[in-house]
Amino acid sequence: MAKNVAVVGVTGAVGQEMINCLERRNFPVNELKVMASARSAGKTIKFRGKDLTVTEAAADSFAGVDIALMAVEADQSREFSPAAVKAGAVVIDNSSAYRMDPACPLVVPEVNPRAVKEMKKGIIANPNCSTIIMNVSVWPLHKVNSVSRIIVSTYQAASGSGKPAMDELAETARAWVEGRPIEPKVFPYQLVMNLFSLNSGLTDNGYNSEEMKMTNETRKIFGAPGMMVAATCVRVPVMRVHCESIALEFEKPMSPEEARKILEAAPGVKVLDDRAKNRSPQPLDAAGRDDVFVGRIREDISLPGRGLMLWVAGDQILKGAALNAVQIAELLV
Numbered sequence: 008m009a010k011n012v013a014v015v016g017v018t019g020a021v022g023q024e025m026i027n028c029l030e031r032r033n034f035p036v037n038e039l040k041v042m043a044s045a046r047s048a049g050k051t052i053k054f055r056g057k058d059l060t061v062t063e064a065a066a067d068s069f070a071g072v073d074i075a076l077m078a079v080e081a082d083q084s085r086e087f088s089p090a091a092v093k094a095g096a097v098v099i100d101n102s103s104a105y106r107m108d109p110a111c112p113l114v115v116p117e118v119n120p121r122a123v124k125e126m127k128k129g130i131i132a133n134p135n136c137s138t139i140i141m142n143v144s145v146w147p148l149h150k151v152n153s154v155s156r157i158i159v160s161t162y163q164a165a166s167g168s169g170k171p172a173m174d175e176l177a178e179t180a181r182a183w184v185e186g187r188p189i190e191p192k193v194f195p196y197q198l199v200m201n202l203f204s205l206n207s208g209l210t211d212n213g214y215n216s217e218e219m220k221m222t223n224e225t226r227k228i229f230g231a232p233g234m235m236v237a238a239t240c241v242r243v244p245v246m247r248v249h250c251e252s253i254a255l256e257f258e259k260p261m262s263p264e265e266a267r268k269i270l271e272a273a274p275g276v277k278v279l280d281d282r283a284k285n286r287s288p289q290p291l292d293a294a295g296r297d298d299v300f301v302g303r304i305r306e307d308i309s310l311p312g313r314g315l316m317l318w319v320a321g322d323q324i325l326k327g328a329a330l331n332a333v334q335i336a337e338l339l340v
């Protein structure tokens with residue numbers, strides 16, 4: 008049955024892609040409400056050939072909504088999500104607000120689709136983008152042969168910080184070419200011709216909060232509270248698509264050939280691994296694509312037999328956010 012859907016944060020990087028995903032996946036939408044801040048009220052958004060007018064989101068905006076897709080920051084989600092649930096909607100939230108709440112399932116449809124049934128307060132959380140991209144590629148291997156430890160380093164695109172960050176990368180690239188001074192406002196440092204530890208704030212143990220999300224959220228999604236996961240998350244001057252170098256330790260031996268076969272058959276994964284041509288996934292391969300691209304499948308020579316290394320690239324606005332959220336919504340209809 009068609010649903011009344013709301014997209015909150017529709018003018019942002021994720022909100023825009025949610026509209027595209029609903030349209031191209033032919034999601035059964037009855038009525039679509041598009042909301043953002045007061046700044047965007049009155050703008051129009053195209054959906055299925057019609058112009059929809061953006062309204063300012065408020066606690067009383069959700070009457071009649073069945074599914075509310077939140078594409079706003081955590082503080083705003085904490086304001087709007089309970090109001091949407093109270094009005095009768097199921098919320099699928101892209102922010103970090105509810106991810107570790109035991110009453111809220113944290114779902115990657117290729118990994119733990121049945122978790123949606125455990126929803127206790129009307130909110131399903133969409134995991135962190137780097138976590139989703141890693142989990143889609145690691146889960147099929149873990150299902151066959153338990154992974155006991157993951158060491159991951161990320162190379163995260165500017166768009167992970169939203170539309171203003173994309174505009175800043177483009178503008179500072181122009182400034183660099185023209186020899187003008189570079190004045191970052193969204194990022195704490197110059198990103199063009201540079202990279203830095205992810206701008207997500209350091210926690211007490213010296214890890215940034217994105218790194219701790221990769222550890223804690225993976226444990227929750229995999230149902231593996233003891234899994235050892237250590238991440239280093241880095242922002243790089245790429246517009247779109249997060250890449251990750253992933254080292255896996257298995258309980259039993261796993262050869263690169265076996266891993267490759269498993270990954271070639273895995274949902275949501277595309278293997279791109281041509282050793283002869285030294286060709287592996289690049290951000291431009293994965294941009295605008297639904298699949299997580301996996302390559303450089305090789306033995307971890309520091310852990311012969313039980314260790315594997317992977318290189319993955321995934322469109323974090325799509326699979327890391329909007330697409331994953333719409334796939335969760337598909338589980339509800």
Ligand SMILES: NC(=O)c1ccc[n+]([C@@H]2O[C@H](COP(=O)([O-])OP(=O)(O)OC[C@H]3O[C@@H](n4cnc5c(N)ncnc54)[C@H](OP(=O)(O)O)[C@@H]3O)[C@@H](O)[C@H]2O)c1
Pocket residue numbers: 015016017018019020021022042043044045046047048063064077078079080081083101102103135136166167168169170171323324327328
């Ligand atoms: N970008 C990614 O790759 C990515 C990946 C995974 C998860 N996420 C998460 O997804 C959420 C959205 O991120 P984004 O990258 O799309 O950010 P963004 O491009 O900065 O967009 C933010 C959206 O929130 C709206 N907004 C801001 N204040 C609001 C308010 N008071 N009431 C209603 N709407 C308000 C903005 O509307 P205006 O245009 O009117 O300001 C805009 O539509 C965040 O929680 C982010 O952490 C992002």
